Amino acid sequence: MSQRVSKEELRQRAAAWLEAGKMVAGPVRVKAGTVLYAPLPKAESLLLEGWVRPANSIKEFVFPRHEVLYSYRVDAAGITLQEPEPAPREQVIVGAHPCDAAALPLLDKLFNWDYPDDFYNRRRAATAVVTLACAAHDEECFCTSVGLGPAAERGSDVMLSDAGDGAYEVRCLTEKGAALWGAGVAPAPAEGGMGAAGPEPRFNPAEVAAFVREHFEDPFWRERALPCLGCGACAYTCPACHCFDIVDEGNARGGVRARNWDACQFPLFTAHASGHNPRPAQGARQRQRIYHKFLMFPGKFGEVLCTGCGNCARNCPAGLGVLPVVSEICHAESV
Amino acid sequence: MSAPNGFEPKIVAYVCNWCTYLGADLAGTARLEYPANVRIIRLPCTGRIDTNLVVKALEIGADAVLVSGCHPGDCHYSAGNYHARRRWMLFRDLLEVVGFDTRRLHFSWISAAEGRKFQQVISEITEQTRALGPYRPYESPALPPAEEGVAKPPAVEEGNFEESQRELRAAARRLLEEGKVKVVVGYGARGPVFVTKLDDTGRLEWNASCLANLTVYLRRPEVRALGAAAVVVKGCDERALVMLEKESQVRREELQVIGLACAGLGAPKCEVCDSHRPRFADITIGGAAAALGGSTAAPARYAELERFLEKPREQRLAYWTAEFDRCLKCYACRQVCPMCYCDRCLAEKNRPQAIDASPHRKGNFAWHLARAIHLAGRCVGCDECTRACPAGIDLRLLNLALARAAETHFGYRAGMDPAAEPVVGAYSFQDQEDFIR
Numbered sequence: 001m002s003q004r005v006s007k008e009e010l011r012q013r014a015a016a017w018l019e020a021g022k023m024v025a026g027p028v029r030v031k032a033g034t035v036l037y038a039p040l041p042k043a044e045s046l047l048l049e050g051w052v053r054p055a056n057s058i059k060e061f062v063f064p065r066h067e068v069l070y071s072y073r074v075d076a077a078g079i080t081l082q083e084p085e086p087a088p089r090e091q092v093i094v095g096a097h098p099c100d101a102a103a104l105p106l107l108d109k110l111f112n113w114d115y116p117d118d119f120y121n122r123r124r125a126a127t128a129v130v131t132l133a134c135a136a137h138d139e140e141c142f143c144t145s146v147g148l149g150p151a152a153e154r155g156s157d158v159m160l161s162d163a164g165d166g167a168y169e170v171r172c173l174t175e176k177g178a179a180l181w182g183a184g185v186a187p188a189p190a191e192g193g194m195g196a197a198g199p200e201p202r203f204n205p206a207e208v209a210a211f212v213r214e215h216f217e218d219p220f221w222r223e224r225a226l227p228c229l230g231c232g233a234c235a236y237t238c239p240a241c242h243c244f245d246i247v248d249e250g251n252a253r254g255g256v257r258a259r260n261w262d263a264c265q266f267p268l269f270t271a272h273a274s275g276h277n278p279r280p281a282q283g284a285r286q287r288q289r290i291y292h293k294f295l296m297f298p299g300k301f302g303e304v305l306c307t308g309c310g311n312c313a314r315n316c317p318a319g320l321g322v323l324p325v326v327s328e329i330c331h332a333e334s335v
Numbered sequence: 336m337s338a339p340n341g342f343e344p345k346i347v348a349y350v351c352n353w354c355t356y357l358g359a360d361l362a363g364t365a366r367l368e369y370p371a372n373v374r375i376i377r378l379p380c381t382g383r384i385d386t387n388l389v390v391k392a393l394e395i396g397a398d399a400v401l402v403s404g405c406h407p408g409d410c411h412y413s414a415g416n417y418h419a420r421r422r423w424m425l426f427r428d429l430l431e432v433v434g435f436d437t438r439r440l441h442f443s444w445i446s447a448a449e450g451r452k453f454q455q456v457i458s459e460i461t462e463q464t465r466a467l468g469p470y471r472p473y474e475s476p477a478l479p480p481a482e483e484g485v486a487k488p489p490a491v492e493e494g495n496f497e498e499s500q501r502e503l504r505a506a507a508r509r510l511l512e513e514g515k516v517k518v519v520v521g522y523g524a525r526g527p528v529f530v531t532k533l534d535d536t537g538r539l540e541w542n543a544s545c546l547a548n549l550t551v552y553l554r555r556p557e558v559r560a561l562g563a564a565a566v567v568v569k570g571c572d573e574r575a576l577v578m579l580e581k582e583s584q585v586r587r588e589e590l591q592v593i594g595l596a597c598a599g600l601g602a603p604k605c606e607v608c609d610s611h612r613p614r615f616a617d618i619t620i621g622g623a624a625a626a627l628g629g630s631t632a633a634p635a636r637y638a639e640l641e642r643f644l645e646k647p648r649e650q651r652l653a654y655w656t657a658e659f660d661r662c663l664k665c666y667a668c669r670q671v672c673p674m675c676y677c678d679r680c681l682a683e684k685n686r687p688q689a690i691d692a693s694p695h696r697k698g699n700f701a702w703h704l705a706r707a708i709h710l711a712g713r714c715v716g717c718d719e720c721t722r723a724c725p726a727g728i729d730l731r732l733l734n735l736a737l738a739r740a741a742e743t744h745f746g747y748r749a750g751m752d753p754a755a756e757p758v759v760g761a762y763s764f765q766d767q768e769d770f771i772r
Contacts, residue, residue, distance in 0.1 A: 028480050028482070029480065029481075029482050029483070030480040030481065030482075030657075030661065030727065031480070031481045031483060031727055031729075032481070032483040033727060034726070034727030036661065036726065036727075038480065038661075041479050041480065045479075045480060045482060055725045055726070055727070056663075056725065056726070065663055065664075065694050066693045066694050066695050066698075222557065223529075225557070226527070226529045226552075226557055226558060227526050227527040227528075227529075227552075229551065229555075229667075229670035229671055230670055231665050231666050231667035231669070231670035231671070231723070232663070232664075232665035232666060232667070233665045233667040233723065233725045235665075236663040236665040236725070237663075237665075237725050245692070247692050247693060249688070249691055249692075249693060251395070258693055260664070260692060260693050260694060261663070261664075261694070263665065266666070268683055281556070281557055282555075282557055283557070315667075315725040316526070317526075317547070317667055317670075317671045317719070317722065317723035318526045318527055318547070318671075319523070319525035319526020319527070320526065324525055
């Protein structure tokens with residue numbers, strides 16, 4: 001007893017959510033050549049086809065690139081500390097990719113590991129994810145290499161998959177999704193499931209983990225990192241990268257403490273005040289990115305910190321990214 | 336005297352220690368009355384006033400800014416005010432494109448004897464600003480998404496890539512064999528490759544995806560550690576090499592340059608390119624110069640910018656607000672830029688915090704204005720920043736604004752003439768003055 005929804009009906013639902021005062025985000029063509037996940041100004045902006053993947057990820061809606069933690073004011077009455085906005089708006093992310101949604105459970109673990117991060121948890125609780133199973137993939141996609149696929153359901157509240165006639169089949173996967181859609185939770189999916197065929201598996205994450213464990217000091221890293229220019233395009237467009245920095249902005253009369261995204265490819269990321277830098281060269285920084293995703297995070301949380309979206313490679317101005325580097329590790333054919 | 340709505344403008348005046356500050360002092364001792372709306376900040380010389388200070392004042396609540404120093408010829412340090420004048424010219428053109436209301440930015444020459452002029456200038460500026468109303472930066476609405484169709488696929492003429500690629504590989508092989516270089520920095524299948532072994536010269540490629548400007552790698556310590564280098568450049572990239580040498584960042588004599596004549600790779604810059612053929616390469620590969628089209632006249636180079644400038648100022652500001660709102664501060668624009676080579680960028684200094692580190696609207700405006708103005712008269716227009724931006728921000732337009740300013744005011748194009756005097760760091764007595772009170 002599956003439900004269906006046409007593209008038009010989906011937009012109507014998005015319009016209704018907007019009407020209800022929710023923040024609704026989805027793929028938007030912000031300009032010719034650039035598709036990004038962004039808040040929808042109107043339901044018609046929701047882009048449902050004609051792209052493989054937005055250049056950013058949905059993490060920004062649960063872990064914003066800039067988030068005020070508190071603000072302060074100093075006046076005659078003394079120092080006043082202020083909490084940030086009381087509660088985040090209810091939000092719906094429509095048309096997320098399975099590789100975006102699958103990163104949310106990873107972030108859940110990270111932000112609740114040694115300390116429950118209220119800022120993250122509040123936004124996460126206010127967020128429902130309506131995922132659109134992938135109908136297409138490109139040469140940078142590798143979800144099937146990290147245990148996911150074009151119809152993977154992890155992290156999604158509602159799953160839409162192409163029913164082949166311009167409509168989507170709807171399956172509510174969680175109570176949150178069922179409440180959003182106004183339908184019952186669908187039974188567990190049949191193995192194999194729907195959706196287009198995914199990309200051919202390109203590597204085995206266990207091999208990558210073994211390599212980084214055994215080749216911490218290896219010229220491979222220096223050589224492979226030569227093209228890397230040390231920007232944060234890979235980390236900032238990655239659905240799973242989550243490093244941040246805390247900054248104070250303001251003056252003697254008032255200001256804020258905020259957290260901003262940070263990226264391990266910046267030389268400053270590990271620079272000490274003394275001038276010493278434990279990761280002094282780009283090779284060490286590239287190694288760190290692979291090491292964290294395939295050995296450190298799995299060691300701690302039992303899962304690879306990569307959903308195979310390929311954004312790192314698509315956005316890298318120098319042709320690097322997880323797949324190009326890891327393919328070489330696994331002696332697979334260079335892509 | 337207060338306006339009917341009770342608005343009292345705040346005006347920040349950056350003044351030099353030797354002329355305008357003494358002019359203000361004289362106005363005081365001569366009991367000349369002027370509005371109390373001005374906050375004077377004394378600096379050694381106008382040549383020392385970074386444009387970022389202007390941005391900063393407006394960020395933290397100034398409604399207008401005055402920058403004032405010694406009359407031409409009077410500078411205590413001989414030429415500080417001439418240098419400043421040039422920077423202001425460039426900065427004004429940049430602000431024009433961004434859609435900033437330049438009626439809030441004032442410049443003047445006021446000498447130590449001109450107490451009365453100080454009084455007049457401050458009174459005028461205060462009245463004007465009062466009429467303009469409060470400055471509310473970063474509150475203007477952002478333009479909604481354009482939702483234009485898909486980008487048109489680049490039209491690349493089928494050049495003789497294959498033949499040039501063969502020659503390129505042979506040239507690289509020769510250089511390595513003869514021991515002239517230890518590494519060849521060139522294009523590979525996915526991006527830059529660093530060929531150190533003869534057997535790897537086959538990895539070098541030349542095709543329509545070879546957009547990167549490889550000269551950015553010449554200063555990187557990891558690449559320098561490999562030893563003497565050869566670098567593959569197109570005509571447009573070579574302009575960066577000219578600049579890097581001019582700014583003492585590379586030693587040309589230690590470098591082998593393999594130039595690729597290029598008929599265009601389909602990027603916007605290619606449509607108005609007049610640097611199809613590298614001019615100073617040690618080895619030049621590919622088509623006869625005549626076949627590659629000649630020069631493109633200046634108007635065509637800036638046509639895209641002129642079209643943008645036809646929009647009303649508020650629309651330009653709304654456009655950039657939307658663009659900068661997407662900025663993640665991943666700094667890909669900076670990292671791919673051959674001319675952004677500071678060991679530590681201004682954006683990463685926090686004593687004092689010149690530019691807010693946060694990727695919010697204020698921090699993004701400050702960053703992009705600083706990036707652009709630091710490249711004034713230095714940017715060679717390779718468009719790598721625009722190509723690298725994951726958010727699709729059209730930094731090309733800002734660069735074009737400054738390239739046009741350099742060309743129209745000073746007849747200068749970065750990286751074209753190795754002997755030309757640089758725009759910033761030089762000055763002329765004839766530089767434009769009409770915007771200075």
